Amino acid sequence: MTLTEPHAPAPADATTRALLEVEALDVYYGASQVLFGLGLTVGEGETVALLGRNGAGKSTTFKAIAGLAPPRRGAVRLAGRELVGVATHHIARAGIGYVPEDRQVFPEHSVEDNLTIGAKAGPKGARDWTLERIYDVFPILAGMRTRMAGRLSGGEQQMLTIARTLMGNPDLVLLDEPSEGLAPIIVVEIAKLIATLREMGVTILMAEQNMHFCLDVATHAAVIDKGVVVYRDTIDGLRANREITDRYLSI
């Protein structure tokens, strides 16, 4: 059960070590408050879906974690290290790979250049992700390595953005609405890809409005409403909880 205390970081599974802890986060745009003491935890190896309606605060939560929407109050810790007040590029170096909603590829560069531009060792010196491994997991990109990224379809650009982020060897990947604006057949491909990453043990926090997309992909779910995380459970717990899905996620 799992209605959460609004200000506490909603607990990860007791057996899992917390990788990301977000605690009592207040974020404002100018005078307008958007996150209200938001708490959220992502355990190592989990794929957590942050679900909520349009405007609930999903993107703002990600921006706050990535340092783009600095919180007025609260804490964001990655493996115990405080990230509030740390510059965005240092947050990336600390191990957070952020895939924003608007898919940022370098359109005038080839697929392979896009992958190598952001390549670096992870914070612990790990180079788990190499070009070879990327092409293994993203065979579609292997077939278009010399193509200009700007000529890729929306779905291919989404895959390239995820792949480019992995080349930075992050400890945690933030995926903001990975299924948004894509044709259903491509959404299925993106879902398979995320499931593959999950099986490989990559820790993922993804924002989604589309609950059905998450049911087969995520291990856990957190529900955000009006800037507060109101529920956290396993994905199966969410699936079984009609009250929560009807109240917060019905479209």
Ligand SMILES: Nc1ncnc2c1ncn2[C@@H]1O[C@H](COP(=O)(O)OP(=O)(O)OP(=O)(O)O)[C@@H](O)[C@H]1O
């Ligand atoms: N730059 C901004 N300036 C002012 N208000 C903003 C800004 N960005 C977002 N907001 C407002 O903050 C609230 C939360 O927006 P946010 O984008 O975080 O929601 P979301 O859950 O990601 O929704 P969506 O699926 O539409 O992206 C909304 O009311 C939105 O209008």
